[in-house]
Amino acid sequence: MPSSAPPANGRPGAGRAPLAISATALRKSYGDKRVLDGIDLRIPAGTVFALLGPNGAGKTTAVQILSTLIAADPGSGPVHVGGHDLAVDPQAVRAAIGVTGQFSAVDQLITGEENMLLMADLHHLPRREGRRVAAGLLRRFDLVEAAKKPAATYSGGMRRRLDIAMTLVGDPRIIFLDEPTTGLDPRSRHAMWGIIRELVADGVTVFLTTQYLDEADELADRIAVLSDGRIAAEGSADELKRIVPGGHVRLRFADPAAYRHAADALREYSGHVESLSLQVPSDGSQRELRSLLDQLDALGIQADELTVHTPDLDDVFFALTGGDTRVPAQTDRTARTTDRTARTDQTARTDQTARTVKPEETLR
Numbered sequence: 001m002p003s004s005a006p007p008a009n010g011r012p013g014a015g016r017a018p019l020a021i022s023a024t025a026l027r028k029s030y031g032d033k034r035v036l037d038g039i040d041l042r043i044p045a046g047t048v049f050a051l052l053g054p055n056g057a058g059k060t061t062a063v064q065i066l067s068t069l070i071a072a073d074p075g076s077g078p079v080h081v082g083g084h085d086l087a088v089d090p091q092a093v094r095a096a097i098g099v100t101g102q103f104s105a106v107d108q109l110i111t112g113e114e115n116m117l118l119m120a121d122l123h124h125l126p127r128r129e130g131r132r133v134a135a136g137l138l139r140r141f142d143l144v145e146a147a148k149k150p151a152a153t154y155s156g157g158m159r160r161r162l163d164i165a166m167t168l169v170g171d172p173r174i175i176f177l178d179e180p181t182t183g184l185d186p187r188s189r190h191a192m193w194g195i196i197r198e199l200v201a202d203g204v205t206v207f208l209t210t211q212y213l214d215e216a217d218e219l220a221d222r223i224a225v226l227s228d229g230r231i232a233a234e235g236s237a238d239e240l241k242r243i244v245p246g247g248h249v250r251l252r253f254a255d256p257a258a259y260r261h262a263a264d265a266l267r268e269y270s271g272h273v274e275s276l277s278l279q280v281p282s283d284g285s286q287r288e289l290r291s292l293l294d295q296l297d298a299l300g301i302q303a304d305e306l307t308v309h310t311p312d313l314d315d316v317f318f319a320l321t322g323g324d325t326r327v328p329a330q331t332d333r334t335a336r337t338t339d340r341t342a343r344t345d346q347t348a349r350t351d352q353t354a355r356t357v358k359p360e361e362t363l364r
């Protein structure tokens with residue numbers, strides 16, 4: 001990487017990965033509407049960075065600026081992509097990046113293979129080299145069988161795979177993926193996640209925008225939440241989850257007497273009489289769970305269901321983007337926990353959100 005790129009942490013020689021993308025005080029307005037209000041980005045090479053934000057937050061605008069499609073407003077700070085100064089050498093930036101947007105670059109009327117060869121031509125690859133690269137990528141993206149068919153006959157997932165394969169013809173070291181899995185079914189989404197992981201394993205830097213919080217959670221080394229034109233928070237998924245309160249254990253009772261007994265015994269809780277459930281603040285750790293269960297055991301109280309809720313990226317997103325308009329707070333939390341329990345049951349995502357266990361089965 002040329003020396004014009006600032007070091008990862010502002011100090012040369014500190015041993016961290018060089019920055020693939022850096023931007024300072026990035027601004028963009030459309031008329032009176034301030035879309036980006038001075039955002040800073042520092043994305044180390046070989047990592048996945050996810051930009052999250054509600055609809056219209058400015059994610060695509062950020063991608064368009066960083067990929068040279070539109071200009072930032074005057075007064076923005078310097079932007080480096082792939083070691084090149086965007087203002088000085090946009091052509092070199094273009095040569096270093098690949099962009100897959102929300103609107104596919106695939107030509108529907110020609111075959112997958114023809115789309116790939118067209119891309120190879122655009123990159124001025126010699127004919128034989130172009131065929132070799134195209135064939136390799138079609139194999140890698142599981143499109144060999146479909147290669148001779150018109151792209152119009154492809155499923156959404158196949159088209160998205162072809163789109164990324166086309167982006168890779170130029171062997172970019174930095175890829176912008178603007179909502180790469182929107183509209184895909186769960187199997188295709190997981191296939192796409194596998195592709196993104198492979199790219200990163202090859203040393204590619206991925207700048208991802210997504211509406212799916214679980215996608216950012218799965219893939220991203222660092223996540224930034226865009227709100228009101230600014231980055232409201234940035235960190236790893238775990239770091240972000242730690243900034244919102246709300247971890248709790250929910251105890252549900254079949255027997256009203258047991259519910260009342262527990263409510264009398266526990267020092268801190270919020271209760272929901274209709275559902276005979278109590279929410280006890282907890283970080284969800286084994287130590288806190290054991291202590292709670294010991295306390296219930298000592299009093300001979302039997303809960304029928306116990307659900308552990310730790311904050312997830314949904315909580316972070318709602319807290320930071322002000323998008324949680326549901327009221328009131330306590331009802332909302334209860335509703336959301338119930339939601340999660342149901343979802344966990346369906347999808348076996350037992351790791352990160354809510355885990356429902358029978359109290360007597362825990363912590364043996």
Ligand SMILES: Nc1ncnc2c1ncn2[C@@H]1O[C@H](COP(=O)(O)OP(=O)(O)OP(=O)(O)O)[C@@H](O)[C@H]1O
Nearest residue numbers: 030033035053054055056057058059060061062211
């Ligand atoms: N060319 C344009 N002219 C005027 N306004 C624009 C233009 N492009 C984007 N905007 C506005 O800028 C804001 C940010 O749009 P952008 O597409 O960057 O958001 P986003 O976070 O990518 O949203 P989504 O998740 O819906 O794709 C929106 O209010 C949009 O209407």
